[in-house]
Amino acid sequence: QYEAYNQEKEGAKDCQICHCFPADRKDRDGTKICSQCAEDKKVGQKLPKTEYIAFGKAKIDQLDKIKRDITFFDSKNNKYDAYFAKLISRDNSLPQINNHYYLLYRLYDSNEEKKEEVTNLGIINKFFANHVPLYKDLGHDRRELVEDDQEKNSDSILTFGTLAALSQWENKENKRKGVKRLGLLKADIDRLGLILNRGLRKDVTVSRYLTMSRMIDLFFAGWVEETLSIKYKEIYTVFSGGDDLFLVGPWEKIIEFSKELYENFRSFTIEIANHSLE
Helix, strand or coil, rough: CCCCCHHHHHHHHHCCCCCCCCCCCCCCCCCCCCHHHHHHHHHHHHHEEEEEEEEEEEEEHHHHHHHCCEEEEECCCCCCEEEEEEEEEEECCCCCCCEEEEEEEEEEEHHHHHHHHCCCCCEEEEEECCCEEEEHHHHCCCCCCCCCCCCCCCEECCCCCCCCCCEEEECCCCCCCCCEEECCCCCCCCCHHHHHHHHHHHCCCCCHHHHHHEEEEEEHHHHHHHHHHCCCCCEEEEEEECEEEEEEHHHHHHHHHHHHHHHEEEHHCCCCCCCEEE
16 A cells, blocks of 8 residues: 555545555545545444454455455465455344355353354354444433434444533533543553563463463453443443453543452452552
């Protein structure tokens, strides 16, 4: 994509989102964006409704014939297979194993009973933090606080402007009080590299590293997702998994969740002194 700069006429503009690649298209609101940001936006819109992720591979020259949402290692100079992923909502049928698909992730939700779908693909249940606040989750009294640009369909994702407005409340005179502000929470585990290097000491094995990695991801991808979807529905997940997270929401809700996050992580790690968040 960098070569596109040399091919464009003078005055070509950078992408207005990432400012890394040349803008080669316009978004619906007129924003000039690059193909990478356009793909990221498309994936971001699908993820909240995704129930399965199917992984596949194909020869480079076969990719155009395959419906996919994310593509890996698709350089045209690559003589080997390209890998890709397809996001599947609950309304779509599951793919069968063939020359393309080889693995299926089912995004796990402990609050919902999953029906076993008919497929000959290997299925792996996986926690995945993709909670976003929806208009339908607002009580009728809270819907009066939404901003004018907010779509009011049942499954519409709340805008950041609306999330900021939800920091307000109504007093006895039915007047809105409080300031419209967003809160941001970014956290990760302190000194994780040191913990991995020294914590296991002489008991270092691949299985122990793998178990610890999976348990940490279980907290950030599992506990965080479940807690947001039940108690903090107004908080937006930018990402949460591995050993870190980044969340956006009404400022006072972010503060409340931060306290609960810290307390539960301390309990999860049996309050070991070196295991904390920053």
